[in-house]
Amino acid sequence: MGAQVEPLGEKEIEERLAELPGWSVEDDLLRRSYHFPGHLPAAVMVMHIARIQEELDHHADLTLGYNRLTVAVNTHSIGGRVTDLDFGLARRIEEIAGAHGAH
Ligand SMILES: C[C@H](O)[C@H](O)[C@H]1CNC2=NC(N)=NC(=O)C2=N1
Numbered sequence: 001m002g003a004q005v006e007p008l009g010e011k012e013i014e015e016r017l018a019e020l021p022g023w024s025v026e027d028d029l030l031r032r033s034y035h036f037p038g039h040l041p042a043a044v045m046v047m048h049i050a051r052i053q054e055e056l057d058h059h060a061d062l063t064l065g066y067n068r069l070t071v072a073v074n075t076h077s078i079g080g081r082v083t084d085l086d087f088g089l090a091r092r093i094e095e096i097a098g099a100h101g102a103h
Contacts, residue, residue: 007081016087023090030086031072032093034102042069045100052092058085060093069102 008016013025023032036042046062046069053059060073071093075083097103 005075005078005083005085007075007078008083008087013082016084020087020090020094025082028081029072029074030082030090031070032090033068033070034097036067036069037101039066041101042067045069045096045102048096048100049093052096053089056085056089056092058089060089 017023017025020032023030025031034042034045036045042064046064049060049062049071058073058075060071063070063072071090073086073089074080075085
């Protein structure tokens with residue numbers, strides 16, 4: 001059960017974060033907050049992320065506020081560490097963010 005993935009080391013995490021402005025790793029969670037022009041665009045992006053998550057079989061914690069959405073993810077199957085699965089999801093989310101008015 002679960003993906004055979006390894007936790008990333010500090011240097012590997014730094015290399016990957018350098019390609020993902022706005023994202024950070026803290027307490028073994030890869031995270032970013034997005035801001036939106038209003039509530040509905042933020043909520044629509046939640047649904048779009050949900051579709052991507054089902055496609056990848058990898059799921060973040062999504063916290064929806066009024067005009068803010070926070071994404072936080074690590075890999076449960078190896079005990080909650082940051083892996084390439086998390087960065088893969090983050091890159092996919094970045095690809096769609098602009099189209100939802102997120103910044
Ligand atoms: C059975 C299913 O593949 C696993 O439970 C998947 C689902 N989504 C997941 N999401 C995350 N973030 N970590 C996981 O280990 C994980 N495992």
